Amino acid sequence: MKIRVMTILLLAGLVCACSSTDYRSRKKVTQGIDYSRYPGNEIYYEFTSDIPTEPSVLGEAYPAEEPLSEDEDFTSENIASTYGNYGDVVVNVAAHKFKLGSAATRREMTVFQKSLDKAYAVALRKYQPVGFTYAMSSVGAVNPLSDIEVRCMLSEQSANNVGQSTCKLFFDTISSSYVELMQGAN
Numbered sequence: 001m002k003i004r005v006m007t008i009l010l011l012a013g014l015v016c017a018c019s020s021t022d023y024r025s026r027k028k029v030t031q032g033i034d035y036s037r038y039p040g041n042e043i044y045y046e047f048t049s050d051i052p053t054e055p056s057v058l059g060e061a062y063p064a065e066e067p068l069s070e071d072e073d074f075t076s077e078n079i080a081s082t083y084g085n086y087g088d089v090v091v092n093v094a095a096h097k098f099k100l101g102s103a104a105t106r107r108e109m110t111v112f113q114k115s116l117d118k119a120y121a122v123a124l125r126k127y128q129p130v131g132f133t134y135a136m137s138s139v140g141a142v143n144p145l146s147d148i149e150v151r152c153m154l155s156e157q158s159a160n161n162v163g164q165s166t167c168k169l170f171f172d173t174i175s176s177s178y179v180e181l182m183q184g185a186n
Contacts, residue, residue: 115180
């Protein structure tokens with residue numbers, strides 16, 4: 001009885017091993033059919049009006065621009081004033097390395113962050129550049145907080161117009177306010 005069961009299982013295994021479960025081998029090859037001659041392939045576009053040059057949802061005239069207050073940043077500008085700038089890329093305008101000292105700790109980094117925030121607000125208030133932002137990274141070899149690199153970034157159009165003056169004011173304000181805050185902290 002055991003021999004019969006073993007023989008049936010062996011034969012069933014051989015049959016399963018020889019059969020193919022790959023159904024792609026049965027697929028018909030249709031490489032010789034030319035689909036370009038079918039009538040559904042004609043594409044027809046009809047444009048009834050020109051592409052608008054101004055946003056139509058804002059009406060006839062643009063609303064008056066209000067100056068930015070201290071608690072607003074560049075993302076809260078009026079959409080109508082930035083209609084032509086949509087898709088403008090942000091570029092690195094300048095980079096500056098600040099040395100906080102080889103023994104820099106969390107205290108120096110906190111003071112540096114406060115001076116960075118103050119400098120950002122001053123440069124934003126004075127020049128109001130579109131897309132103005134910054135990136136900060138620690139580049140110290142032994143102590144990561146000893147050297148901090150700050151990159152000033154603006155939209156491409158603002159970088160061409162007020163980029164150098166904005167970044168110069170930004171970096172100068174960081175340096176001066178850091179020295180002031182460190183003297184006040186001591």
